[in-house]
Amino acid sequence: ALGPGTLDPTWTEAYTSAGLPAKAHADPEARAKYLLFVPTGLGRPFVIPVPAGFAPTGLGAQLLADGRRILAHLAWGDSTGWVLLDRNGGPPTILTPAGLGGAFPGGPQVSPDGTRCLVSGNGLAWFIQPLAGGEPRPIPGLARGERPVAWAADSQSLFACGTQALEVPIFRLDLKRGRRTPLATFTPPGPASDLHIRTLLAEPGGGTFAIGWESQVTDLFVVESIGAQGRP
Numbered sequence: 001a002l003g004p005g006t007l008d009p010t011w012t013e014a015y016t017s018a019g020l021p022a023k024a025h026a027d028p029e030a031r032a033k034y035l036l037f038v039p040t041g042l043g044r045p046f047v048i049p050v051p052a053g054f055a056p057t058g059l060g061a062q063l064l065a066d067g068r069r070i071l072a073h074l075a076w077g078d079s080t081g082w083v084l085l086d087r088n089g090g091p092p093t094i095l096t097p098a099g100l101g102g103a104f105p106g107g108p109q110v111s112p113d114g115t116r117c118l119v120s121g122n123g124l125a126w127f128i129q130p131l132a133g134g135e136p137r138p139i140p141g142l143a144r145g146e147r148p149v150a151w152a153a154d155s156q157s158l159f160a161c162g163t164q165a166l167e168v169p170i171f172r173l174d175l176k177r178g179r180r181t182p183l184a185t186f187t188p189p190g191p192a193s194d195l196h197i198r199t200l201l202a203e204p205g206g207g208t209f210a211i212g213w214e215s216q217v218t219d220l221f222v223v224e225s226i227g228a229q230g231r232p
Contacts, residue, residue, distance in 0.1 A: 010045050011036070018047035035061050035072060035085075048085055050074065051092045059103035064131075065114045071095070071131075073103045082119065084131065093133070095119075100127060100136060105199045109148065112204065113155040118148050128175075141178030148173075153204035159183070161200050172206060186211055 014036065015024045024030040032055050035048045050056055054074040061072035070085040076094075081101025084093040099121040109118040110131070119129045119136060124145050127136035139148065142160055149159040149170070156176060162169040168186040173179070183206060199212035 008045070011038070014045040014047045018049055020047065032056065035070070037061075037063055037070075046087075048087060051085070053077075054083065054092065057103065062110060064110060065112075069131075071110060071117065073101075082117070082129075095129060095131065095133070097136065100129070109151060111151045111155040112153055115155070118151075118158075120147075123147065139173070140175060141173050141180055147200075149200045149209070150202040151204070152206060159202040159206055159209075161186075168200075168211075170200075170202075170209060184209065188213055188215065 011025070012022045015022055015034075018034060020030055020034060021027065024034065025036075033050055035050065035056060036045060037048070038045045048070055050072075054076045057073045057075050057080055059073040061070060063070055068087050070087065072083055072085055073080065074083045074092075076083075079098065079101065080103075081094060081096040081098075084095050086092075095117075096119050100119045102119070102121045102123065104120065104123055111117065114131065116128050116130055118126055118139075120126045126139050126142060126148055128139055129136040139158070142148065142158075145163045146160055147163075149161055151158055152172065156174070158173045158175065160171055160173050162171075166187065168188075169182060170184045170186065172181040172183055174181075186209075198214050199210075201210040202208070
């Protein structure tokens with residue numbers, strides 16, 4: 001576990017520059033007031049204060065390509081959903097309408113051109129939400145229960161998968177025409193088990209996929225009666 005003696009000094013600097021105590025990571029009340037971003041490449045950590053009236057859910061936040069806006073899953077009142085935050089201190093913008101603020105593995109799936117994201121309320125029906133605001137629209141060609149996996153590099157198509165338990169089809173979906181192009185079929189080992197796909201990720205070119213699944217195996221016992229009274 002990280003402690004005051006092991007915490008990266010750049011984290012401490014990020015906390016103090018945001019007006020938080022240097023040990024904010026160890027204070028549950030302080031953790032509910034900010035989002036900490038740590039780069040995986042070049043750059044320094046930074047902290048974004050959560051606006052008054054909102055609280056982080058811990059279910060996801062993403063720095064957009066412009067380096068200024070952040071799409072975060074927050075709670076406010078009795079609602080939760082995706083909210084756009086501004087690193088420069090602009091007011092927060094609630095992006096998702098009621099019923100479409102769900103958080104799912106791999107989300108919120110922002111398009112490479114930074115203009116749209118994928119949203120859903122129940123994981124069964126998916127929509128494209130413009131980041132500039134406006135009404136979400138259904139994904140053309142995607143059937144209920146199928147789910148998007150990732151945006152393609154051109155921002156004009158998606159990789160998506162079906163819901164069959166024994167064979168999971170993966171296909172590319174053209175958003176302009178609703179046309180589907182089959183790419184692969186995933187057949188899990190041990191098909192006799194009860195399979196549930198948990199995570200499916202794709203690289204933008206669609207050449208590589210990573211799949212995580214959960215399986216439940218049960219045993220069937222046959223009990224034959226024995227004895228004159230038929231007691232097992």
